[in-house]
Amino acid sequence: MKIETLAIHAGQHPDPTSGAVMTPIVLSSTFAQDGPGHHKGYDYSRSGNPTRGTLEACAAALEGARHGLAFASGCAATTTILHTLSPGDHVICGDDVYGGTFRIIDKVMKPMGITATFVDMTDLALTEAAFRPETKMVWLETPSNPMLKVFDIERVCAIASRKGVPVVVDNTFATPMIQQPLGLGATAVVHSSTKYLNGHSDVVGGLVMSNDDELVQKVRFLQNAMGAVPSPFDCFLVLRGLKTLPVRMDRHAANAQIIAGWLHRNPDVARVYYPGNEDHPQRELIRRQMKTPGGMISFVIKGASGTVAERSQRFLADLKVFTCAESLGGVESLIELPAVMTHASVPAETRALLGIDDGLIRISVGLESVDDLIGDLDHAFSASR
Numbered sequence: 001m002k003i004e005t006l007a008i009h010a011g012q013h014p015d016p017t018s019g020a021v022m023t024p025i026v027l028s029s030t031f032a033q034d035g036p037g038h039h040k041g042y043d044y045s046r047s048g049n050p051t052r053g054t055l056e057a058c059a060a061a062l063e064g065a066r067h068g069l070a071f072a073s074g075c076a077a078t079t080t081i082l083h084t085l086s087p088g089d090h091v092i093c094g095d096d097v098y099g100g101t102f103r104i105i106d107k108v109m110k111p112m113g114i115t116a117t118f119v120d121m122t123d124l125a126l127t128e129a130a131f132r133p134e135t136k137m138v139w140l141e142t143p144s145n146p147m148l149k150v151f152d153i154e155r156v157c158a159i160a161s162r163k164g165v166p167v168v169v170d171n172t173f174a175t176p177m178i179q180q181p182l183g184l185g186a187t188a189v190v191h192s193s194t195k196y197l198n199g200h201s202d203v204v205g206g207l208v209m210s211n212d213d214e215l216v217q218k219v220r221f222l223q224n225a226m227g228a229v230p231s232p233f234d235c236f237l238v239l240r241g242l243k244t245l246p247v248r249m250d251r252h253a254a255n256a257q258i259i260a261g262w263l264h265r266n267p268d269v270a271r272v273y274y275p276g277n278e279d280h281p282q283r284e285l286i287r288r289q290m291k292t293p294g295g296m297i298s299f300v301i302k303g304a305s306g307t308v309a310e311r312s313q314r315f316l317a318d319l320k321v322f323t324c325a326e327s328l329g330g331v332e333s334l335i336e337l338p339a340v341m342t343h344a345s346v347p348a349e350t351r352a353l354l355g356i357d358d359g360l361i362r363i364s365v366g367l368e369s370v371d372d373l374i375g376d377l378d379h380a381f382s383a384s385r
């Protein structure tokens, strides 16, 4: 079946007792056993829950995975999968990742004896050179947050596979509608389902999908043992969100392509980072790897008066349709300054090296009328001059 059909039906059947078409929200924390140790597949909702199981099956189908595991947040998914590592192990991580992912590696895993090298994976020779005998995992986001760098999943996986090292791809920005990393050689896919998968900014959640039985067994054990599981209600909401993912992603990308072009031509804009731009340094790879360039754009405005950062702050204050907020991937357009919001936990000198300057603006293009979105940006440019 095609992905549009899977998004609506995978893992779902009318409820056998009532005929309910929509998956029931099973809130029970525990399940009756016929006798000690004899249950009907569920014993306790941390270990497994029917609503969560349905979400896990549907999300897995979209990524072409046999297994899906749901978590209480994207960070919980990331933390849990990183806990499959042991002290002394080394991780190679893409240099541009969500600030919270950087913080988990730097502030949670490092004190536990896990070392990490952050590498610009657009340079495959540099990536290969970062491997050490103790390297046990490669981690990347593509497109990356917030610089929208695009890494070659297939080539990075080919290098890692020669070394026998698993690759985890955070597919939050792209979603399986744009790329399916497991088909390109990735060992596991991670999502913040808080974003596009749920799509309505009313859930915090995470997912891990994989076809690697050994890794899944370890992550499933940790999902239960560490216990960072989502509520059945949140699982239901993400499951509902998934049904419209295909149509939403098309509109996010269509709106973003128009806005990125408009920003590119705007004399007030110094630089635009968008995978759909003809001047994106990885445009050949983008054509090969991504079905659409997605809905995220970062850009830098010119500092006509005051510093760029000051002008960016003024610009955000003048918007009426865009909301200044962290997060992304919802139906509504959001705007933020990564240096002071989502990436504040990345040290200033690292941000400077990555190009996350203090005035960099990131937008999550929503599903509103693109004319209204451009009108809003246009008004804010004039007001902030």
Ligand code: P1T
Pocket (backbone or CB within 6 Å): 073, 074, 075, 076, 098, 100, 101, 141, 145, 170, 172, 173, 191, 192, 193, 194, 204, 205, 206, 326, 327, 328, 342
């Ligand atoms: O917020 P949470 O559900 O825990 O997901 C963490 C996460 C993981 N991976 C990526 C690529 C992300 O962008 C995020 C969360 N990001 C934001 C909140 C943000 O505004 O960028």
